[in-house]
């Protein structure tokens with residue numbers, strides 16, 4: 376019997392794999408046989424995940440990289456891919472921001488743009504260049520914020536809408552290279568991203584806000600990083616070979632069941 380979702384001998388780059396959803400994705404891909412190569416601003420976080428993967432018998436590497444820096448992304452991809460090909464790219468690194476059109480400063484907007492949009496552009500450019508001769512699978516992290524109006528998320532929603540559009544564009548333009556490109560749109564997932572948001576915006580009230588945010592998913596809780604990892608694993612596998620240009624909501628019913 377053959378094993379499903381087998382990624383033996385595949386090489387995967389995961390941006391922002393040193394924490395939260397990216398960590399869970401790196402672990403899921405490595406658990407299925409891939410070498411998970413983590414690119415993160417926070418090298419210590421990336422190394423800790425690599426050590427976890429190796430302790431469980433998997434293959435992984437950590438590299439320091441700021442996805443917002445075009446030259447650095449080009450150099451890091453060049454170093455990593457000397458003598459090997461790239462099969463999987465996960466564009467997961469992203470940052471959050473709270474504010475509406477009136478309270479979002481130009482500096483805030485530029486910061487979100489530089490990581491969540493230009494960062495994805497930078498790694499897509501390097502990744503597609505590396506995959507264009509042998510094909511591969513790309514998964515981008517969008518968000519429910521790309522699909523519905525979430526209050527006070529002007530810059531963040533804009534950036535995730537752009538991720539959605541970049542996914543469609545790459546999926547269409549790169550069909551002939553054998554590259555599939557999809558995105559996932561999580562609802563709230565319990566990660567350091569959420570804990571940091573609560574600590575910054577609701578100091579002293581974190582527990583109550585955690586409950587409130589949990590209940591905004593009709594299913595009654597936040598998502599778990601491992602649930603994101605499993606969906607991404609599927610999308611990267613041969614089992615998903617008929618899927619490209621699709622976005623998958625993984626949100627406990629947030630977009631479709633909240634009336």
Ligand SMILES: NC(=O)c1ccc[n+]([C@@H]2O[C@H](COP(=O)([O-])OP(=O)(O)OC[C@H]3O[C@@H](n4cnc5c(N)ncnc54)[C@H](O)[C@@H]3O)[C@@H](O)[C@H]2O)c1
Pocket residue numbers: 390391392393394395396397414415416417420440441442443467468469470490494516517518519560561562563564565566567568569
């Ligand atoms: N957690 C959620 O509720 C949620 C919901 C929808 C979408 N998302 C998206 O999922 C992705 C991961 O979110 P998370 O909750 O795991 O976040 P997280 O903050 O736990 O992890 C993000 C990781 O990205 C890294 N990173 C940040 N900026 C970087 C840069 N410029 N270059 C390289 N690495 C960088 C961080 O160091 C960190 O390791 C993000 O794109 C986020 O927008 C998260």
